Amino acid sequence: EGLVEYGPDGTILPSLATSWSVEDVTGGKQKYTFNLRQGVKFHDDADWDCSVAKLNLDHVFAAPLTTADWHGWYGLPAKLESWSCPSTYVLEMTSSDSYYPLLQELSYIRPLRMLSPNMFVGGASSDPLTQNSCPTGWER
Numbered sequence: 001e002g003l004v005e006y007g008p009d010g011t012i013l014p015s016l017a018t019s020w021s022v023e024d025v026t027g028g029k030q031k032y033t034f035n036l037r038q039g040v041k042f043h044d045d046a047d048w049d050c051s052v053a054k055l056n057l058d059h060v061f062a063a064p065l066t067t068a069d070w071h072g073w074y075g076l077p078a079k080l081e082s083w084s085c086p087s088t089y090v091l092e093m094t095s096s097d098s099y100y101p102l103l104q105e106l107s108y109i110r111p112l113r114m115l116s117p118n119m120f121v122g123g124a125s126s127d128p129l130t131q132n133s134c135p136t137g138w139e140r
Contacts, residue, residue: 050090061083
């Protein structure tokens, strides 16, 4: 699942995030604060929290994986400037400017479906560039 999902008539609904707020910050940037759903377990019994959300974001948006040859159809990689975990169940994301489709793009089926930390080749401490979420042997 993702942080948010599409609902009736294109409304954005909570999914792994229960709520969010958007704040304009200095320099025309926007900060999105997501309150994450608590008590969620992945199919492999791993816990969901902000560290897992950050792990997924670290892998999808690791430079140089944000260029058009990776995600040319998708505007978010060029706009997302930073993400962090101020607490266990709060994720903050900052965009470089006011990017109206940010929530819509977070609802897409790929590339930001949240994976269990156990699904990453190197686990929760994997390196986004030398290890990734693709199963070993995917390139064959």
